[in-house]
Amino acid sequence: MKAVLDSSVFLSEFPVEGSLFTTPSVIDELVDLCSKCRHESLLAQGLTVMDPSEEALAAVDRAARDTGDAGVISATDRDVLALAHDLGAVLVTDDFAVQNVASRLKVRTVPILQRSARPVRWRFRCTGCGRYFREPGTCQICGSEIKRKLK
Numbered sequence: 001m002k003a004v005l006d007s008s009v010f011l012s013e014f015p016v017e018g019s020l021f022t023t024p025s026v027i028d029e030l031v032d033l034c035s036k037c038r039h040e041s042l043l044a045q046g047l048t049v050m051d052p053s054e055e056a057l058a059a060v061d062r063a064a065r066d067t068g069d070a071g072v073i074s075a076t077d078r079d080v081l082a083l084a085h086d087l088g089a090v091l092v093t094d095d096f097a098v099q100n101v102a103s104r105l106k107v108r109t110v111p112i113l114q115r116s117a118r119p120v121r122w123r124f125r126c127t128g129c130g131r132y133f134r135e136p137g138t139c140q141i142c143g144s145e146i147k148r149k150l151k
Contacts, residue, residue: 002089003110005042006080009092010035014112020047021087023079052082059085063104068122068148071136072097081105122148 001018007029009016020042027049030036039047060081064070073081077098084091084107091102094112102109124133128144136146 004084006093025076056082056086
């Protein structure tokens with residue numbers, strides 16, 4: 001089985017096997033000794049570090065906009081989602097926003113310590129006047145902040 005590993009795998013003792021992949025941005029996030037040792041151990045098991053394609057990154061951006069998670073996922077989240085999409089692999093992560101976007105991309109996820117996230121669609125509502133918008137920002141009507149809320 002192909003599996004793309006998120007940063008949280010390197011911070012845990014979650015058992016992983018098969019064809020393992022991750023991105024350079026995940027490796028950059030590993031700063032403590034335990035996660036670096038876990039990285040070395042997984043490299044010895046055949047972990048492959050690679051970048052996703054531009055097409056997959058664009059697909060992730062579209063999916064994140066559709067689910068309302070575009071402002072929440074990080075560049076590293078974007079990379080692991082795109083790589084899993086590229087490879088047709090399972091994504092191992094505990095991040096609910098990543099799982100939500102993965103669901104939209106039809107990428108299967110495996111949680112580490114958390115329960116699996118249910119798919120969520122977000123709406124954006126002005127904190128001042130209560131109007132709904134397509135994306136976060138500042139309300140053109142009253143100037144208040146637009147925040148995301150569960151649909």
